[in-house]
Amino acid sequence: MTARKRTIAAVLVSAVLLGGAGGYGIVAWAGSQERRTGGNAVQAVTTDTAATGDRIVFRNTASGDGYGLVAFVPLADPAGERSVTAQACDRVYATTVVEMCLHIDRGIVTTFAATLRGADAAELRTWPLPGIPSRTRVSANSHLVAVTAFVTGESYGTVAFSTQTTISTIDGTDYGNLEDFALLVDGERITAADRNIWGVTFGSDDTTFYATAASAGRTWLVRGDLTARTLTAIRESAECPSLSPDGRHIAYKKVVTGTASPVWSIAVLDLETGVETLLPAPGNVDDQVEWLDDSTLLYGLARTDVVGDSDVWSISIDGASQPRLFIPHAWSPSVVRS
Template sequence: MNRARLIIAAAITVILLGGAIVYAAVAFTNYERRQNNPVAPQAEARSSVAFDGSPRIVFRNTTPDSAYGLVASVPLSAPSGARSITTVPCDRVYATTRYSMCLRIDRGVVTTFSANLLDSTGKTVHRWPLPGIPSRTRISPDSRLVGFTAFVTGAAYGSVGVSTETEISSTSGHDFGNLEDFAFMVDGTRNTATDRNFWGVTFTSDDNEFYATAASGGRTWLVRGDLAARTLTAIKETAECPSVSPDGRRVAYKKNVSTTASAYWSIAVLDLATGKETVLPEKRNVDDQVEWLDDSTLLYGLPRTDSPGDSDIWSIPSDGASKGRRFVQHAWSPSVVD
């Protein structure tokens, strides 16, 4: 009798276990289907990096599907509309009408890092090896200069012991070299400290002047760069990852407002003529190099707290009149191409 009960119990266990396995398989299949077909903005068919020439916002797509990490764009007139997805993967991207700069982690048996200049057809024009994780990149308004930053050590600007490397090059192939080789001036004195770091280049319209971030001794500065003179001059303390406005009159940047050892960044805008700084009413931590949508509006990326690896692009008035609003969902690293 006991043996018969054991056999029956075993049979029931097998049936239940089999049902559980089938249920798990179905659940997993449904999960994968949801992941591959999430509720996300409608996407067009994929193409090369080239776009149709209409004004667009170009960015890194972060929808949690097979298009994750690819360069994408939406019409400037319809940022919530259907997006065009390319076949080009980038970890950081910046585009103009003529070129795209694509910073990439090339994963393989040996992981490498690269900065890639692509023309309007998606062809690689130039490629630079990077010493570590890609961080920032910009192209000048006339598409003649590019700047790019990578981490040498560390992977975040708020971490201890972080080291960066930033270079500027012309799109025709002339390299201006590492910014650490430029003369760095603070209050009329050259800073030659071994802990100097530079990152976050942004270009003006004259192909000589640019702005960047400098750091040394636990301090950061907004610096004005001169390519011909090979100098970097500090003009404002506590400013990082600058972005020059289209009219050239203002510089937006992230400003560390933390009162502790951990960095916490707000967005600030500096009027270059008057020196007036306006801190914008974005209370969340903005670790990004902002982009100007136009002369009165800024764009920036914020990660989604409920979805690791996903993010959105937000917009905010540059005069501090109101808070930010979500501008493009599932997107990162914006550039305005018009």
């Protein structure tokens, strides 16, 4: 087996074992070479100009030379012409100040890295990742960045998988691996070696965040404190949370089947009342949702007919309406308001 085939095989195994932390991105990587051929299915222009104005930044999954590159559309016209940059990212998240890019650098030796760029697209800093990119977020005030990646074992025949999530400031102050924080469930500290943390979303200050914690087959929505270095469980069965701009709701994906292969849908938790609303989002939603506004969510959904392709959908958090296609051939959206 060639080194390339061994890498692809290991990647596909990780997609099965750790789908809950970002399986779509892994499968998309495995099919990326095929997606780079063929014509674009959307109207697009290439650009070397830094993005400005209210916009949605995302990973372009339309086939052709622009596949896998960062793109953006005006917030007022998400289905219109997209501008495609020269930057390749497997996960991207942007604010008015910075853009966070997680990327797989393919070559004789495949490596993984995170790159933080300024609003002018100039590189601020870059650092290696321990494995395949999974999630990233930037705080609303652009002070903090969070990165989740898979950690793969050394041996292909006995590969062990886990995730590593870190938080740092944009100037490089590192809070370290969140697995080193104290994980508290019902007042008891969980110290099991199998615990994993992923999918950070930030509060309005530079201390509070939310994330997913997992151990012994259970997952929790946890509230994190960067100063106290604690993770406190506030609800079970919630993954990849995303806090609303007004801080009143948290949306997350939730397992809605009891089968061996989990199927996720989207749920929204009212933080004041504790009421959870399960949204009518068909398909298997393996994404960390983004807030379009305080009442509408955006999420990526893999296409079942083409490996490596996906669309961004929108849905109201009231649970009263069906989702609608928002941006075709897109993934990893972030809403940027100037």
